[in-house]
Amino acid sequence: MGGSVVVGLDGTDISVPAVRWGAAEAAARDLPLHLLHSHVSQPLNVPTAKEPTTRKRAGAEVLGAAEAMALQLHPGIAVTTEQVSVQAADALVDRSRQASMMVLGSRGHGAIAGFLLGSVSLHVLGRAECPVVTVREDVTASYGRPDIVVGVQEPGTQGEAVLEFAFAAAEAHHANVRAVRAWEPSAVAGFVPTAPTSPPDQEDAYTAAEEKKLADILAPWRAKFPDVTVVEHIQRGRVASVLLKACPQASLLVVGRRMHRTPMLLGPVVFAVLHHSCCPVAVVPRTGTCPT
Template sequence: MTGPVVVGVDGSPASVTAAWWAAREAVERHLSVLLLHSWTTQPLDVPVAQEALTKQRCGGRVLQRMEAELLHRHAELSVATELVSESASKALVEAGGTATLLVLGSRGHGSVAGFLLGSVSLHVLGLAQCPAVTVRAGDPAVEDGRGHPAALGRNEVVVGVQEPSPAADPLLEFAFAAAEVHGARVRAVRALPPSSLVTHRHADPPGEGYEADERTRLDADLAPWQEKFPGVEVVDHVARGSASQVLLAASARGRLTVVGRRRHPSPLTWKLGPVAHAALHHLPCPVALVPHD
């Protein structure tokens, strides 16, 4: 896609970090950035009683300052701003219809926050039509504008591949494309349920045959993408445990972790699975949620 990288900003530290990450990502992908601010969805430190005009002016200044800072960091970057009156969640979901990426800020460890708060952020992540990335405030590879994930030993794009193709294809395409852009390695992760030790107890050692079969299946899922992206190094990572535990452990060297979520036909039925929740709440690196059928 050639749509912009859309980032929600409100002036909070989390949204500033998200904008820094979005700008660098846009430069490396040769894309533009759209800074979006909803003046009706103010952060917690803005008095609710402020008049609408004051809120709009405040929002305009937030956008101007953020645009100026991004252009100072990346003179070649194309930046647009949009001040909207609809709710932040509605504006971001709509923007995701033509965006390459949506980017949201996340406050430290714990629930997702920043431009959007709590369940509203999760609502956007669950409904976005394009990949949506959360960036955690305090990430040393983003915060000072000079740090680089590879210098911190984080040079892998980690992707969870529990379901075989074609369900995994959108995740793998996103992960391989991101790795190619950043010169990173792909670590493809598949978790084996501990119960397989019981169901395959006749193997010697127990479960070894099942693990070998799953590794073969994973390699088959990866093969078309290795052919399409021959310059990207790939590591297959098969381990026993819950999908959440295995993915979190595998992401220790991740510069980006990619998780899938199913598309939903109605905004009333969206939900994120336990693996997505675990990644969003516990991983220090940026997390990309990629929709798939």
């Protein structure tokens, strides 16, 4: 990945952790940091100035403060700023075509309606062509915990961009990859539920089959990233619940989203982890990027 780490700024305090996280990511991966603000898009809790010149002046102050903070935290990184006169969502989606990743702030728990539904974040998360990381306003450190948790559900090439992002992040930050695969007996081909729980031998067989699937999926990534420690995590249950339970020691949770999903831009698993995760969440468009 050679593009910039793009951070979207809305002029509120929730942008501060996003700038910190984006600057740390740019430093770790030796990438430029690009800070973007739209003076025509304002959050509902920010009074909108009537005069365009006043809005532009305020935007320049937002960008200047963010640039100064990024350089103070990581003096060696290259930082550029951009103020646009189009809607923030449109500008961010456009920049995602060349970016390595995008970073947005969120209000975290209890504010899903304000953070996602009908918001700039929802549009960007669902349309961006690069990974988008959401950082809650109470996150104070980047990669302060040892694990990067990644959901491994898709067979074949559909999940490879998700694993590429997780392993590259782990390599850059000297972290572990915790590869999580959830399974439910009712989802196993040919299984007809006849009782509330499966017999122990049947459960063991399902678990063994899922372990082999996960090991086979991870094998080429272990070869490509030999210095990354991988923890295989198999658990019975719904995907979102299993992922969230795996995150107490995580610095980042990585999940995939389907490209061109309609009518909802994001699926239920992505919505659930964005709302409930205790750590930043990276939403990665699923594309095939097979390791060589």
